Amino acid sequence: MSEQPVASRLRHQLPLLGWLVVVWILLWGTWSWANVLSGLTVALVVMLVLPLPSVVGGTRVRPLPLVLFVGHFLVDLVVSGAQVAWRALGPGGVQQGAIVRVQLRVDSDLLLTVVAETLSLVPGSLVLDLDREARLISVHLLHVADLADVAAQKADVLATEERIVRAFGTADDIAALGAEQPSARTTR
Numbered sequence: 001m002s003e004q005p006v007a008s009r010l011r012h013q014l015p016l017l018g019w020l021v022v023v024w025i026l027l028w029g030t031w032s033w034a035n036v037l038s039g040l041t042v043a044l045v046v047m048l049v050l051p052l053p054s055v056v057g058g059t060r061v062r063p064l065p066l067v068l069f070v071g072h073f074l075v076d077l078v079v080s081g082a083q084v085a086w087r088a089l090g091p092g093g094v095q096q097g098a099i100v101r102v103q104l105r106v107d108s109d110l111l112l113t114v115v116a117e118t119l120s121l122v123p124g125s126l127v128l129d130l131d132r133e134a135r136l137i138s139v140h141l142l143h144v145a146d147l148a149d150v151a152a153q154k155a156d157v158l159a160t161e162e163r164i165v166r167a168f169g170t171a172d173d174i175a176a177l178g179a180e181q182p183s184a185r186t187t188r
Helices: 006-028 033-049 063-089 109-121 147-168 171-177
Strands: 098-103 125-131 136-141
Touching: 006 033, 063 109, 063 147, 098 147, 109 125, 109 136, 109 147, 136 147, 147 171
Parallel strands: none
Antiparallel strands: 098 136, 125 136
């Protein structure tokens, strides 16, 4: 493993340093130079004693796909929230749920994490397991009507992955989306 230049490591650690200082100030509840300096000291100690592995790996932010991803995510939140509320309060209740496994195409730790977190944030679905080596994600679905609904929800998982990869992925990640047909990559 090659050692990164100090300037490169510092440049990638500055956002973390800034975030830790902001959290420190929020914990104290007041802004003062003493809190900023003590927060900077604590943040530096934390970063030196508990270093995080670097996740810098060529991710890019593409504005238009990002807007599409965020817009679709917000619609999912509203629609799924309404569906879960109807299931909880409506006359039929939850009839049957399912646990599905979907083969993802992306191979980036960061993108896999974003996919898992996005799926878990949407009401009615929860990521139970993510097998990193196999890129296999297991998702609990609160309500499914039939096998066609299960297939549609698996396709939704792959569509979410695609939107995330197009918004944040590298050119190689985007190329991997078209490498295999999504229907051939889903598993039960």
